[in-house]
Amino acid sequence: MRAFVVTKYKEPLREADVAEPIVGDRDVLVQVQAAGLNQLDEKIRLGEFKQILPYKLRLILGNDVAGTVIRVGAKVQGFKPSDEVYARPDKDRIGTFAERIAVAEGDLALKPATASMEEAGSLPLVALTAWQALVEQGNVQPGQRVLIHAGAGGVGSIAIQLAKHLGATVATTVSGPNADFVRDLGADTVIDYRTQDFEQLLAGYDLVLDSLGGENLEKSLRILKPGGKAIGISGPRTRRSHARPA
Numbered sequence: 207m208r209a210f211v212v213t214k215y216k217e218p219l220r221e222a223d224v225a226e227p228i229v230g231d232r233d234v235l236v237q238v239q240a241a242g243l244n245q246l247d248e249k250i251r252l253g254e255f256k257q258i259l260p261y262k263l264r265l266i267l268g269n270d271v272a273g274t275v276i277r278v279g280a281k282v283q284g285f286k287p288s289d290e291v292y293a294r295p296d297k298d299r300i301g302t303f304a305e306r307i308a309v310a311e312g313d314l315a316l317k318p319a320t321a322s323m324e325e326a327g328s329l330p331l332v333a334l335t336a337w338q339a340l341v342e343q344g345n346v347q348p349g350q351r352v353l354i355h356a357g358a359g360g361v362g363s364i365a366i367q368l369a370k371h372l373g374a375t376v377a378t379t380v381s382g383p384n385a386d387f388v389r390d391l392g393a394d395t396v397i398d399y400r401t402q403d404f405e406q407l408l409a410g411y412d413l414v415l416d417s418l419g420g421e422n423l424e425k426s427l428r429i430l431k432p433g434g435k436a437i438g439i440s441g442p443r444t445r446r447s448h449a450r451p452a
């Protein structure tokens with residue numbers, strides 16, 4: 207089958223003939239119909255994550271997928287051929303930039319009927335990231351105030367919608383032309399990071415989701431209320447940042 211592979215870090219992806227995926231007993235073989243291009247793919251291609259994700263090259267790239275089940279392993283119970291599915295495959299079994307991929311049953315979900323293949327293929331990693339940050343780490347509660355940086359980006363645009371769904375009041379930072387886009391997603395306060403300083407405008411926040419790191423994360427700590435949390439997702443390691451305890 208055909209796939210897009212990394213043969214050498216920093217070089218462009220190449221189209222290549224690769225072996226068909228091996229389908230284990232608990233795997234599902236998916237005909238790929240859409241594969242999201244994620245920031246993580248670019249960081250892997252550049253070799254930036256090779257300490258924590260030591261992939262062997264040549265590597266089929268791609269972390270997000272939507273498609274249709276072709277066949278299932280002998281022990282798979284939750285899926286059958288022709289099911290429409292989406293997934294973020296395990297980090298050790300990435301490779302969605304290919305015609306087909308074998309995904310562990312546990313990493314797969316049925317595609318919502320209301321989402322197109324392209325929409326579903328863009329969702330898994332950004333949506334899991336937003337969920338882990340706001341629900342699992344942040345435990346966002348109704349009425350809380352949440353700042354989501356880079357609200358027009360892949361993670362930010364999902365995080366705004368999730369935070370609103372959880373009942374939070376949401377501020378976000380974007381460049382001016384994206385202001386209407388994030389307001390449509392539900393943002394209550396929109397800050398143009400090119401012309402405004404969020405630190406001067408916001409205070410007493412329960413949680414900040416920061417995808418920029420560095421000075422932006424340091425400034426974010428200063429708009430938190432006592433006991434508030436800043437969750438940084440710009441680097442590979444988990445790092446927890448809290449304002450001083452209440």
Ligand SMILES: NC(=O)c1ccc[n+]([C@@H]2O[C@H](COP(=O)([O-])OP(=O)(O)OC[C@H]3O[C@@H](n4cnc5c(N)ncnc54)[C@H](OP(=O)(O)O)[C@@H]3O)[C@@H](O)[C@H]2O)c1
Binds near residue numbers: 245358360379381440
């Ligand atoms: N994508 C994932 O699943 C994922 C998972 C874990 C971690 N991360 C990390 O999260 C970060 C963002 O990823 P992404 O996929 O959401 O990126 P993305 O879709 O490329 O979006 C990046 C956004 O950053 C915004 N931005 C740039 N400078 C800014 C600033 N000074 N203040 C506020 N916003 C600014 C841009 O906003 P405008 O367009 O409005 O200018 C752009 O929309 C990356 O560091 C990535 O490694 C991503």
